[in-house]
Amino acid sequence: MASAKAFVGKVILVTGAAQGIGEAVVRYTAARGAAVSFSDVAADTLEATRQSVAAAFPAARLLARVVDTRSSESVERWVAESKQTFGRIDGCVNSAGILGPQGTVDGELTEEAWGRVIGVNLTGAFLCLKHEVRAIEDGGSIVNLSSGAGLRGIPGLAAYSASKHGLIGLTKSVASEVAPRRIRVNAVCPSLVETPMGAQVTAQSGGTLTPENLPQLFRWAVSATEVAALVAYLLADESKFLTSTSYPIDGGFAA
Ligand SMILES: NC(=O)c1ccc[n+]([C@@H]2O[C@H](COP(=O)([O-])OP(=O)(O)OC[C@H]3O[C@@H](n4cnc5c(N)ncnc54)[C@H](O)[C@@H]3O)[C@@H](O)[C@H]2O)c1
Helix, strand or coil: CCCCCCCCCCEEEEECCCCHHHHHHHHHHHHCCCEEEEEECCHHHHHHHHHHHHHHCCCCCEEEEECCCCCHHHHHHHHHHHHHHHCCCCEEEECCCCCCCCCCCCCCCCHHHHHHHHHHHHHHHHHHHHHHHHHCCCCCEEEEECCHHHCCCCCCCHHHHHHHHHHHHHHHHHHHHHHHHCCEEEEEEECCEECHHHHHHHHHCCCCCCCCCCCCCCCCCEEHHHHHHHHHHHHCHHHCCCCCCEEEECCCCCC
């Protein structure tokens, strides 16, 4: 795991950081010395998180901006401002995502819902990667939040699962493109995480998608901080030979 000073002198960008895994990554890396630029489309939640993180880490250099990752212009402006403010970018974490509604392809999964989920989870990640790759230092590291649903199909969540499978393809392809600059691009694939989205998964599945019902060895949800620790390891120099991979963090789903 990333050491206590792993991110001293490093600048980390995090999308979807007002809550959940993104927020946990902000806290984890700020606690280990990073300057952190974090963004989210939800302005009020982002401001509350900014205040809370600033109070918890008074010495940390922080920048919080409202950014909709579906907007290339909005992402480009944020990445440029982050680099101007902190002088460099060493790592980026693309955590912004939505679940979309529960519904089958021949039923409630509408074209509109399909477009919305792919738009945030896949096209949004593409736009972030476009601007991050241009701005990040050679030798930097990018981590995309895919999902266990990016490694297997989930009935009733076809758009979400397709978007997360697509994100793995995007991760591998971009990793190949940027390898000559020693930039690394990896994905992480959690099963249910204790976040607002994790609660939404269980609620809208009518209680069928719970840690107890999933075929994993550990029948509980992983915490956002544990996922942040894996993300931080992939960001840190100690993982500098790892690229183009997708890491399950799922309590033994594959067993
Ligand atoms: N929670 C889980 O069980 C779980 C499991 C596997 C993967 N993931 C993935 O991890 C990532 C983070 O999940 P989470 O549990 O923290 O979710 P969350 O819903 O708790 O937080 C996601 C954040 O992304 C923001 N966001 C949504 N659309 C955005 C947009 N267009 N632009 C900018 N920000 C936007 C939301 O406002 C929210 O603050 C997501 O990509 C999710 O798909 C989550």
